Amino acid sequence: xxxxxxxxxxxxxxxxxxxxxxxxxxxxxxxxxxxxxxxxxxxxxxxxxxxxxxxxxxxxxxxxxxxxxxxxxxxxxxxxxxxxxxxxxxxxxxxxxxxxxxxxxxxxxxxxxxxxxxxxxxxxxxxxxxxxxxxxxxxxxxxxxxxxxxxxxxxxxxxxxxxxxxxxxxxxxxxxxxxxxxxxxxxxxxxxxxxxxxxxxxxxxxxxxxxxxxxxxxxxxxxxxxxxxxxxxxxxxxxxxxxxxxxxxxxxxxxxxxxxxxxxxxxxxxxxxxxxxxxxxxxxxxxxxxxxxxxxxxxxxxxxxxxxxxxxxxxxxxxxxxxxxxxxxxxxxxxxxxxxxxxxxxxxxxxxxxxxxxxxxxxxxxxxxxxxxxxxxxxxxxxxxxxxxxxxxxxxxxxxxxxxxxxxxxxxxxxxxxxxxxxxxxxxxxxxxxxxx
Numbered sequence: 001x002x003x004x005x006x007x008x009x010x011x012x013x014x015x016x017x018x019x020x021x022x023x024x025x026x027x028x029x030x031x032x033x034x035x036x037x038x039x040x041x042x043x044x045x046x047x048x049x050x051x052x053x054x055x056x057x058x059x060x061x062x063x064x065x066x067x068x069x070x071x072x073x074x075x076x077x078x079x080x081x082x083x084x085x086x087x088x089x090x091x092x093x094x095x096x097x098x099x100x101x102x103x104x105x106x107x108x109x110x111x112x113x114x115x116x117x118x119x120x121x122x123x124x125x126x127x128x129x130x131x132x133x134x135x136x137x138x139x140x141x142x143x144x145x146x147x148x149x150x151x152x153x154x155x156x157x158x159x160x161x162x163x164x165x166x167x168x169x170x171x172x173x174x175x176x177x178x179x180x181x182x183x184x185x186x187x188x189x190x191x192x193x194x195x196x197x198x199x200x201x202x203x204x205x206x207x208x209x210x211x212x213x214x215x216x217x218x219x220x221x222x223x224x225x226x227x228x229x230x231x232x233x234x235x236x237x238x239x240x241x242x243x244x245x246x247x248x249x250x251x252x253x254x255x256x257x258x259x260x261x262x263x264x265x266x267x268x269x270x271x272x273x274x275x276x277x278x279x280x281x282x283x284x285x286x287x288x289x290x291x292x293x294x295x296x297x298x299x300x301x302x303x304x305x306x307x308x309x310x311x312x313x314x315x316x317x318x319x320x321x322x323x324x325x326x327x328x329x330x331x332x333x334x335x336x337x338x339x340x341x342x343x344x345x346x347x348x349x350x351x352x353x354x355x356x357x358x359x360x361x362x363x364x365x366x367x368x369x370x371x372x373x374x375x376x377x378x379x380x381x382x383x384x385x386x387x388x389x390x391x392x393x394x395x396x397x398x399x400x401x402x403x404x405x406x407x408x409x410x411x412x413x414x415x416x417x418x419x420x421x422x423x424x425x426x427x428x429x430x431x432x433x434x435x436x437x
Contacts, residue, residue: 017306019308020143021137021144023307024143024384025143027312027316027319028315031317031318031319032319035320035322036323045430046064047063047065048063048065050062050063051064051067068318069314069389070224070230070231072313073218073234073310074220075305075306076234076311077172078234078235082167082295082298084297085238085241085295089243092158092165093162093165099162101307101357101364102165102166103166104355104356105159105353105377106167108351110348112344112345113133113341113348114134114340115131115344117129117336117340121332121333123330126336126401129401131174131175131178132387132390132408133340133381133383136163136164136167136169136381136383137387138161140413141380142160142418144421145157151424154367155156155368156365158365159365160380163380164380167380176228176232184225185226187222190227191223193231198237201240205244205246207294213236219237220234229393241298243293243294246291247287247291248291252287252290259284261281314385315384317411327357330404336408341382342381342412343386345381345383346377346416346419347378349373354370371427372423375427377422379424380420381415382413383409384410
């Protein structure tokens with residue numbers, strides 16, 4: 001049986017991601033309706049409105065859309081980096097045995113869709129979109145799983161989250177290597193200096209949040225000017241955040257009891273605290289800060305912002321496709337991306353998962369059967385957020401193909417999600433005791 005102490009935080013994570021999926025769907029629907037309404041000109045002008053700093057010596061001015069895609073999404077990628085680091089060090093990917101099954105699934109979910117894309121693509125102008133069908137949108141996927149309630153064992157949700165993390169790790173690497181512009185190596189070298197300093201502080205377990213934030217903004221800016229997509233800076237910054245606490249829980253508990261007893265003994269009948277009580281509360285705050293993992297604390301604080309604000313805003317700004325008569329649709333690209341998300345993902349994930357089991361290199365999570373893995377493999381075709389993000393990068397110099405890519409993503413994600421839902425809806429769990437309570 002899975003430890004309840006581990007399940008409870010994970011269940012909270014699932015609930016956040018599930019509601020985020022609902023917000024994503026709502027934002028997507030609003031964007032499409034708005035972009036095809038009589039107020040469509042306002043939609044276009046809003047996201048193209050330029051914001052920034054313009055002076056004689058310094059200029060940083062971008063359309064609102066790019067501030068979202070390059071700025072807010074850097075925070076999204078920072079959170080992904082925190083999740084990747086946690087999973088690799090203490091989570092579902094911290095041992096070979098734990099990581100093997102989601103690793104095989106992720107490998108298939110990356111290789112097969114990319115191979116299928118190149119097989120179906122016969123237009124060199126659209127070949128740069130090969131990275132679009134790689135990643136899985138965890139928010140949408142968990143939202144659908146949550147609709148199924150107790151039919152879904154907790155092990156299946158953990159498996160989905162684990163291989164989505166591996167997907168994200170590969171997607172970030174692909175963005176850094178293949179979807180960055182002409183690299184200004186001197187600026188990248190400048191960025192490496194503060195980054196190396198943060199790594200040094202992390203090794204020494206020295207962490208000052210505001211200092212890290214200021215250095216992070218500097219690295220983001222240098223990456224932006226160097227030609228590396230600035231969201232990659234978000235992931236790298238996450239790797240410098242310490243995961244270890246300064247004190248253990250036992251020490252904190254002892255200090256907590258001592259402070260509580262001291263405050264209790266110094267109680268008086270006045271309506272305000274005494275100076276001694278204020279000092280003890282300050283001490284409590286200091287010890288509380290020391291017992292918290294900086295990585296875990298940041299992940300906890302950022303999760304709601306990313307799930308409830310950044311991702312819906314990204315969807316609102318990027319999903320507004322205008323289906324007007326002037327639209328120049330690249331039908332083969334739409335079909336290609338659609339098939340890669342539906343067929344490529346499902347075949348890749350299920351096939352590689354079963355090969356891993358057959359070779360005895362991995363095993364099914366407790367309470368999960370093979371038909372549920374097939375259902376999850378279709379559900380993984382929901383590539384929405386990361387897929388649209390990569391599509392924007394793939395066609396930055398060929399914007400005429402972006403709408404076609406987005407339509408393929410929307411159709412493929414919808415069909416894959418529906419098939420995955422139906423398979424999981426009518427599949428019985430191997431072990432009902434593993435369902436989420």
